[in-house]
Every structure is written in C-alpha cells, then in structure tokens.
Amino acid sequence: SSELTQDPAVSVALGQTVRITCQGDSLRRYDASWYQQKPGQAPVLVVYGKNNRPSGIPDRFSGSSSGNTVSLTITGAQAEDEADYYCESRDSSGNLLVFGGGTKLTVL
Amino acid sequence: EVQLVESGGDLVQPGGSLRLSCAASGFTFSSYWMHWVRQAPGKGLVWVSLISSDGSTTKYADSVKGRFTISRDNAKNTLYLQMNSLRVEDTAVYYCARRGSRGSDGPFYFDQWGQGSLVTVSS
Numbered sequence: 001s002s003e004l005t006q007d008p009a010v011s012v013a014l015g016q017t018v019r020i021t022c023q024g025d026s027l028r029r030y031d032a033s034w035y036q037q038k039p040g041q042a043p044v045l046v047v048y049g050k051n052n053r054p055s056g057i058p059d060r061f062s063g064s065s066s067g068n069t070v071s072l073t074i075t076g077a078q079a080e081d082e083a084d085y086y087c088e089s090r091d092s093s094g095n096l097l098v099f100g101g102g103t104k105l106t107v108l
Numbered sequence: 109e110v111q112l113v114e115s116g117g118d119l120v121q122p123g124g125s126l127r128l129s130c131a132a133s134g135f136t137f138s139s140y141w142m143h144w145v146r147q148a149p150g151k152g153l154v155w156v157s158l159i160s161s162d163g164s165t166t167k168y169a170d171s172v173k174g175r176f177t178i179s180r181d182n183a184k185n186t187l188y189l190q191m192n193s194l195r196v197e198d199t200a201v202y203y204c205a206r207r208g209s210r211g212s213d214g215p216f217y218f219d220q221w222g223q224g225s226l227v228t229v230s231s
Binding site for chain 1: 210216219222
C-alpha cells in the first residue's frame with residue numbers, strides 16, 4: 001500500500017469545481033506534485049509545490065495544503081480533464097519518493 | 109524540444125534480465141537527476157529508482173533493491189536500468205522521468221517523461 005492515500009474515484013459535473021485530495025504523514029514536511037494521466041499516455045505535471053503550475057497548464061488547476069493533506073482543485077472542470085490524477089512526494093523517511101494510488105476523475 | 113525516449117522493453121522469462129535505456133535530448137542531461145517510474149497494467153504509478161546528475165548517488169524502491177541497477181552515461185545523454193532476477197510482478201510500462209526544481213531547495217517535480225517501455229515477465 002502507498003504511504004500517500006487518494007480516493008480511488010471522484011466525479012464532477014461539467015463546469016463545476018472538484019477537489020482531489022492526497023493524505024500522508026510525509027506531507028507535513030515535504031511538498032507534493034500532481035500529475036494528470038490519460039489512457040495510453042505518459043503522465044503530465046499539472047501542479048507542483050505550494051501552488052505552482054507549469055507553463056501550458058490552465059489556471060483552473062490549483063493546489064493547496066493543510067497539515068497532512070494536499071489537494072488539487074479544478075475550478076470549472078472540462079471534459080478534457082477526465083483522467084487519472086496522482087500525487088507524489090517523499091516517503092516517511094524522506095529518502096525515497098512515493099506516488100499516491102491515483103484518483104480516477106469522471107466529468108459528467 | 110526536450111525528449112526522453114525509452115527502449116529495451118521486451119518479453120522475458122521469470123529470473124531473466126533486461127536493460128532499459130532512455131535517450132535524452134533537447135536539454136543539458138548532465139545537469140539533471142533522473143528517475144525510473146513504472147506502471148503495471150491497469151495500476152498506478154510506482155517510483156522505482158533515482159540517480160544524481162553525476163551518477164554518484166542512487167536510490168531504489170524496496171521492491172527492486174538488490175535486483176535493479178540504475179546508471180547513466182552523460183557523454184551519451186543516456187539513462188539505463190539494468191533489471192536482473194525479474195519477477196512476474198515486475199511486468200509494467202517503465203518510464204524515465206526528469207527531475208526538475210525551482211532552485212536547490214525545491215520544490216521538486218517530474219517535469220518531463222518518456223513515452224514508456226513495456227516489460228513483460230512471463231513464462
């Protein structure tokens with residue numbers, strides 16, 4: 001089992017706001033990153049650090065953190081946002097890296 | 109344009125060996141830490157291994173420690189993963205990924221990924 005815990009599946013109505021969460025003790029000490037993966041494709045970085053987006057990522061994607069939980073929020077979800085989302089950070093020792101189990105986002 | 113291109117994936121029997129390669133282009137390869145991440149069919153992403161920019165530091169997930177070896181050739185802009193004593197549970201798409209950062213203290217993130225190379229371990 002992963003040291004970072006995500007809900008397996010989340011759904012959102014088109015145009016609405018959705019929050020995807022990731023929990024883990026290491027998140028109290030280390031920043032996390034979020035990746036979007038569509039079927040048959042490599043992951044793509046969407047948010048990193050406290051709340052940073054790479055160039056080319058729409059501003060409807062944002063990140064936040066509180067205690068042992070980090071969140072990815074999509075404000076005004078679009079059909080093309082339907083994908084798997086993974087958080088990533090350090091493990092509890094701080095020496096290795098770990099991904100969350102992933103959240104499958106369905107846009108209704 | 110930054111590119112990472114994996115190769116070497118194949119069908120191999122349990123107990124066998126395989127070496128993956130990741131050819132990098134479009135950036136100064138020797139300046140970046142590099143990683144391998146794998147994804148079993150229908151499953152999530154799993155971090156496998158990292159190597160520092162100069163190759164002096166390597167780390168491994170417990171599931172592959174002692175069986176896999178990460179290395180790099182900065183003159184050839186290529187990352188490698190030598191996989192020995194392969195098990196059925198090593199079956200996965202293996203991605204190489206570049207570790208980016210906004211400064212020496214982070215934050216850190218995977219900002220470039222290859223397209224993946226499929227390793228199938230089966231008798």
